[in-house]
Amino acid sequence: MHFNRLIKKYDLDAIFISGPGHGAPAILSQGYLEGTYSEVYPEKSEDPEGMHKFFKYFSFPGGTGSHATPEVPGSIHEGGELGYSISHAFGTVFDNPNLITVTMVGDGEAETGPLATAWHSTKFLNPICDGAVLPVLHLNGYKINNPTVLARITHKELEQLMLGYGWQPYFVEGDEVESMHQAMAATLEHCVQEIRKYQQQARDSGKPFRPRWPMVVLRTPKGWTGPRKLNDHYLSGFWRAHQVPITDVRTNPDDLKKLEDWMRSYEPDRLFGEKGRISPDLRDASCPKGDRRMSANPVANGGLLTKPLQMPNFRDYTIKVDKAGAVSAGSMANFAAFLRDIIKLNPTNFRLWGPDETGSNKLSLVYEAGKKVWMGEYFEEDSDGGNLSPFGRVMEMLSEHTCEGWMEGYVLSGRHGLFNSYEPFIHIIDSMVNQHCKWIEKCLEVEWRVKISSLNILLTSVVWRQDHNGFTHQDPGFLDVVANKSPEVVRIYLPPDGNCLLSTMDHCLRSSNYVNVVVADKQDHLQYLTMDEAETVAAIDLLLQHLPDLKIRCVNVVDMFKLIHHSDHPHGLEDDDWVSLFTADKPIIFNFHSYPWLVHRLTYKRPGSHNIHVRGYREKGNIDTPLELAIRNQTDRFSLAMDAIDRIPHLRDRGASVREKLKNQQQEAANEAYENGSDPEYLSEWKWPDKGT
């Protein structure tokens, strides 16, 4: 309500993010007062009946949540899982120069790691082309059963902390309602003036700088305006005021009276009158109109603003392959050219995000179109390949949480993005991706929500090529987490070569309302063969050398959800198509680059599923040569060929001698690789056989 006054006074473009747990009541009631709620849910009308429904269905089964769920107009941030309000808020204001995102941060939420580092987002915000975030750190002092850390350190320490994070804190503290309103009004206005001053200074001069952005520390009692004590226990100003402060009103008339008195202290009779409707005069005086209402701002229903990306033709970036398997090239480096041109064509609509790995992931070509955003200090060496700029298009901070939160906010407010990360460390944001999946799934059930662009995650530096990083860098399990989400919102792609990667990314960047996960190796390799495909085809070659009468079919799976039955995922094959590819009665050896059990879980219903034998990463690793790592997990060409022999009963006699030979060849290859300390040539050595296998 305080900010509404300023929206009206200065015609501000603003949205509100509610960070604290169970933070929906303020945003819900404001939406109702502003009229938005009744507009989108006509049965919650502006009269006693509608109000009754509005109240009754709050936190009621099948009703409205106490977190700011997708059903809540004006929300882009549910707040069910704590920690992401600030990073989401910054995501909304990048490339939105007029937007101010007012963000309430709970002091419980402020203890989380993701929130604690997100304060540093100011080092990536350009006052010329970006808007501003105005955080209100709300110290109500308590979590569920505990005091909060930031409410129990000295005023001086808290001030230093926020100054150290680069913000200018303004304190609004107390419990006397009238004076607190005066203080809040004056403080917020001062903050808005400071924001506008810094923006104007940068925009007038054309010189971006990092000001000490204003923020508010609001200290009020938890359960403010409620009784300080209830039945000899502290209530207001203590954790007992959490969620449902007075719990026995159904059975205790005294406590019911206290609750009623408390509620009546807000003077509903005066405010809503006999018709149970806020008077038009009061609304005019206190609420903005139309899209200026924070509950109706299209930024918070980002699909309304989403424009498709301008896309070059991905076929123009094709890697020329005269003969399959004869060209060694980097899929990722090639894709970088496509990505660079997407950045060029969409200068205010698309950003690339990642935790300090864009270069390492071989995407450096993108810097030709957009450097890395940097609003910290610049040193002389930066001109030597630093690729930093206040006007960059690539966002890199060594916090997967912050990068993901920024991108989610950016996409939720109607733009596009791509996150690139190392495969093992994407687990750091398992939970954030989970929550985003749940958000977009629930949005499908909310009529007035317009679809937003997909969240695109590109995973590289896969488990098999962690020669020098070792066991900690070997974890392909993110796919298992993603595969648990609703089939309506998740997609997994495993493009085998550079050209398929182009086509896959083209598809993903044009799609909406999905979480697309693309796994692709960053290393140079044979086109078209990734390591696992190379091993598979090489295994077939080995088998045919020794057993030329075998019949072998090689199937490459790009779209992971083709494996699942059509009734369980829209991409799934029908059983007929499955059988035509895999048969119902022949042994199938599946060479997979992640944990093998995922394949079983996706195929357990298939005809002949008991014939499927999956090789993959079985948590056996170290700093190994790629060959040694493959052998440890039995995904190398020799193990695969031996697997095949073991699974074809009529081969037994002939097979035994071939098996022996393969075992020896495997040992020789392993020794050689070990002697060399690595085996970079191991893969490119092998050539696609002349005969058509």
Place this chain on the structure above:
Amino acid sequence: MHFNRLIKKYDLDAIFISGPGHGAPAILSQGYLEGTYSEVYPEKSEDPEGMHKFFKYFSFPGGTGSHATPEVPGSIHEGGELGYSISHAFGTVFDNPNLITVTMVGDGEAETGPLATAWHSTKFLNPICDGAVLPVLHLNGYKINNPTVLARITHKELEQLMLGYGWQPYFVEGDEVESMHQAMAATLEHCVQEIRKYQQQARDSGKPFRPRWPMVVLRTPKGWTGPRKLNDHYLSGFWRAHQVPITDVRTNPDDLKKLEDWMRSYEPDRLFGEKGRISPDLRDASCPKGDRRMSANPVANGGLLTKPLQMPNFRDYTIKVDKAGAVSAGSMANFAAFLRDIIKLNPTNFRLWGPDETGSNKLSLVYEAGKKVWMGEYFEEDSDGGNLSPFGRVMEMLSEHTCEGWMEGYVLSGRHGLFNSYEPFIHIIDSMVNQHCKWIEKCLEVEWRVKISSLNILLTSVVWRQDHNGFTHQDPGFLDVVANKSPEVVRIYLPPDGNCLLSTMDHCLRSSNYVNVVVADKQDHLQYLTMDEAETVAAIDLLLQHLPDLKIRCVNVVDMFKLIHHSDHPHGLEDDDWVSLFTADKPIIFNFHSYPWLVHRLTYKRPGSHNIHVRGYREKGNIDTPLELAIRNQTDRFSLAMDAIDRIPHLRDRGASVREKLKNQQQEAANEAYENGSDPEYLSEWKWPDKGT
């Protein structure tokens, strides 16, 4: 080396934690100089041959990692995944009053969320009963390809930030080697004196307080002492010095010469002499002896110090159940008494950890033995059920990362712990648990590492009882992440009732070297029947009412890994035993409280696996009544009974009419629950049938 001087001078008990990525070289070389490395790896002897092996196998396939892996003596913290050095360090010093854990924090690592909030750990450290952490924030200025945030803010801001976090920063900055050594020596000595002063003050007075603990900000160039430029590119003091600063020495003799000159600037000839061994005099002057060496301190091989917990007899806490299904009680509240007495019996050896949920998880009884540790300010209302104390045994901060890091450090240094958390939000630390699994698995291969106590994780507030929290609080997928880890280190238990929970926890707390995950509902329920068991038995009851000639077997699975074949997990059943329980040819309906696919993944090899039909959470949720949520996911008694009918072909005709009746009953029950707004009585209404089913 600087701290070695102080260890010798003051006879300090200290270990070193290396936080930065690829942070092993310092800790490895120090271990070699101190003699420890050759003691545990005799082939890396103290002579030119041994030194050659020591160098050659660094970051070499099959050799020693560049992160501080379990193979590194003196390490409890690998540092492969960044962000946990400070929380690990605090874990080691809780209840270790004499220990100082010197902790190097990388400025890349410092950008992560987990690290950013871990600085607040001082609010939970008691100078009387705990030791101290001495952080050295190392600003070398660069990550892989980027500057770091903390190295590019002003000196003043950085100072304010650390002051705000509650630390007293001392700055050691420069690139002139001699003066930097003098500054570092003086600063570290000052820090140690301050630490000892605060500890003595608190211990002499018996009054714990939170001092402004000292820490060091060390600013040196990345690649310090290396060439500033190489071939017209900046090297030292820039990101090009990352990992392998000079890469072309095999082919470029000029660069090889530069590398040699750089290495020779350390004067190896003088230090190691003709015998290739550090002179005894120099070692005596610079290194502590025996266990005082940080590389040999038993704290960093915590199994050496681990003592079994003193355990009361869990049978003394048995819930009396005269008749199965006739008593409604809280498993968790009952377990709390057992846990309370464990805390009593192990006052310096065991802690309970969790993010503000111990009370909400119905474990409050533990506060009788140990309150919540709190070193922040105290207010008057705290005496009214605040349960805070500087000498508490329960650690609560709203950061799963910090709690988990503390517990890992505590367990790794030879003590015991139990983490309790909400099921959905344990995903926040997927990645940390992954990394701990990898650590303990790798330790099994390191001869001199002694087993440590297990990491015990108790998950409550399961998906099925999130009536008012809704969709964001519904995610049982942590089990899928855990199930990907090596069978040698992970265990999953699903105790169905209070007595089984006691027995399970007794078992887990006595075990070593595992990650034990226990899932148990915190709500009161029928003993012995959790919600899914109740639904299952009720479904059987419904079926027998309508179809009394059916034969149904009910099997309860407590140990999840019994499902997998014995060859794949030590707990796995042999196929014979499997068949004797489940048969090879009868339909099996599995009612599971997590994502159903996990069961398929574990059972795909079993005889009759195609007969297994799993119901579980299928990502269908909202703020629902428990019954409505069960119906949405088809895990309610009615759906299960209908499932059974659908799967028994000879029932078809009779079955159809029963199915119809069940469908109607389901609708009636759902309507009733919805009208009431909840269905707390829904489960307890149903009574164990008199006939023996």
